[in-house]
Amino acid sequence: MxxxxxxxxxxxxxxxxxxxxxxxxxxxxxxxxxxxxxxxxxxxxxxxxxxxxxxxxxxxxxxxxxxxxxxxxxxxxxxxxxxxxxxxxxxxxxxxxxxLGAFGLYAFSGRADHDAAKLAICQRHASHYGEDWWFLTYLGWSHTEAGNAGIGRALTERAFPLRPANANAAHGLSHALFEQGEPETGREFLSAWLKTHERASFLHGHLCWHVALTAIEAGDPDAALDIYRRQIRPTGSPYPPLNVLTDTASLLWRLSLAGQSGLAPHWREVIAYGDRFFPQAGAHFGDVHYALAAAATNPDALQKRLAQMEARAADGKLAPGPGAIGLCRGMQAFAEGDHERAVRVLEPLMPELVRIGGSHAQRELWEDTFIVACLRAGHGDRAARMIAERLHRRPSARDQGWLQEARPAAQS
The missing domain is CATH 1.25.40 (Serine Threonine Protein Phosphatase 5, Tetratricopeptide repeat)
Known part of the structure; x- marks a missing residue:
């Protein structure tokens, strides 16, 4: 387990x-x-x-x-x-x-400091674990998500030989390589490692999502879509429903941002899956991803989900607070082609984005959307600021490309 x-x-x-x-x-x-x-x-x-x-x-x-x-x-x-x-x-x-982890109690608590909390509790109890393969895996991943990707990678690589049959270690190392701006290294590592990993294991689909993410980073959305069709799509998926919904919706949205066409049938499949497993608002991380599929396919379903989320927020049951609803509304504006409104809605929410939980890699979806909205709305200066912040955290060829696009728009 x-x-x-x-x-x-x-x-x-x-x-x-x-x-x-x-x-x-x-x-x-x-x-x-x-x-x-x-x-x-x-x-x-x-x-x-x-x-x-x-x-x-x-x-x-x-x-x-x-x-x-x-x-x-x-x-x-x-x-x-x-x-x-x-x-x-x-x-x-x-x-x-x-x-611990991107879906753990700290991550989904609505706290802005959940990455720091995960690292702190690992460090508090580290003396009791020593060279334990599982603990080193999660200590490493906690360091990575708290901004210490070099330490995180070293710890995860130390854990691997202790138990190579450890999907959590493969996952943690993938995140470290992502944060260090080494997508091609991550792609090569996972592509080789997944050959020995049973497809029925519950992280297999998500690790394939990581491979697809590296393909998008490399400017190859066709390869990412091929991985989606073969390994990630919801039909027949044996993986936990929250993983399936978040992986499918987020990858399709990223493919859309990358200019991939012909996604409508895939979006319909995802919204049908969401309606089956997440028919009502509840798990907020699922809700914000359901909103992506609804924004792309079914505006009425989106309005219904937003109303449910507002009711939960009014009752104090929406852990990240109303900011999660705002993120959904920003994505709605983007899907409708109203990029000016998307910028206006999303910009003040960027500092609150961490409250929805998940990992840096997952949350970058909303940052990506804000950047593209800025570029399309002619706000190159705002896009450049966001890109500069991200490049300070990790190198990215894709972000460098967006920055080159943003600078002339900012000057004009």
């Missing part, structure tokens, strides 16, 4: 068959059900874990309660409970894992 490798669910099923009262196995199985959006099964496994944990140790009971809170939609209780639990039992890696 910690290696994001295929077979964890079946392994927990075997453990439960051997010992039906093994509370932690039920809790972990519930987590896998949750990731696959098997809501009924997840809640049933969590309830069973609670039931059998009554006879377990206090440590196990707290472990189960934190996992159950995560599954039952109580992220604040799960987050605070995990922090307290780890102070006493820092080597409960599954509990620590709930806090």
């Amino acid at each position: 910690l290696a994001a490798w295929n077979g964890a669910g079946a392994a927990f099923d075997r453990a439960i068959a051997e010992d039906p009262d093994f509370a932690l196995a039920h809790a972990a199985r519930a987590r896998i059900h949750q990731m696959n959006m098997e809501v009924t099964e997840a809640r049933a496994s969590a309830a069973r874990a609670r039931q059998v944990a009554a006879a377990a140790s206090p440590r196990e009971r707290r472990h189960v309660e934190i996992m159950a809170a995560t599954i039952e939609g109580q992220p604040k209780a799960a987050l605070s409970g995990a922090e307290q639990h780890l102070d006493e039992f820092p080597r409960d890696a599954l509990i620590l894992s709930l806090l």
Whole structure:
């Protein structure tokens, strides 16, 4: 499970068959059900874990309660409970894992400092893990997302030989190479590594998304679309629905920004998938990606989703706050060809973008859209400022190309 490798669910099923009262196995199985959006099964496994944990140790009971809170939609209780639990039992890696990553409790908390929080809690407990393959993987990725890509890459490369069959390490290294402006190195690494990785493993599609991203960065959208058709599209996808929706919608939007045509059938497939697995507003990271597909295909669906998000914001249930709604409205304006309005809506939200969670690589989608909107609306100066900020963080041939386009527009 910690290696994001295929077979964890079946392994927990075997453990439960051997010992039906093994509370932690039920809790972990519930987590896998949750990731696959098997809501009924997840809640049933969590309830069973609670039931059998009554006879377990206090440590196990707290472990189960934190996992159950995560599954039952109580992220604040799960987050605070995990922090307290780890102070006493820092080597409960599954509990620590709930806090980390682009889709973890910190990332989806709505906090602007979630990248720093992930790094801080890893550093707080580092002395308890030593040369642990899983911990080094996430310590490295946390450094990368907190702006220390060199340290992050070195740590992730240290973790790899300890367990090469580790999709999380491949993922973390891909992010480090992206942040260091080495897309071709990332493409070569992943293309080779994926040959040994089972397609059914839940990160496989997302790692293919990373390969497609490097193709776009290299100015080859046709290659990216080919990867999308073969490896990422939602039809028949075995991956967790949140991964599928976010990967498909974001890649199609990026392809559109790159000038790729003929995307309408793919957009219709994505909105149908979103309607199936995300029929109502709830998971805000899913909502902002659903909005991309709706903006491209179905304005009525977008208005309905925005109304639902506004209701959640009014009830205090939208973690990033109204800024997430603003991002959706900015993308709507862009899709409608109103680039002036897109610039006006998106510009003040750029500092708040981090609150939606995800990774730098995922969030750059909204920055890309703002830059292209600026260029199309004749605001070369604004585009140049954003590009300069990004180039300060990481080198990018694509951004350099946009900067060359922005400078004459700014001068005129």
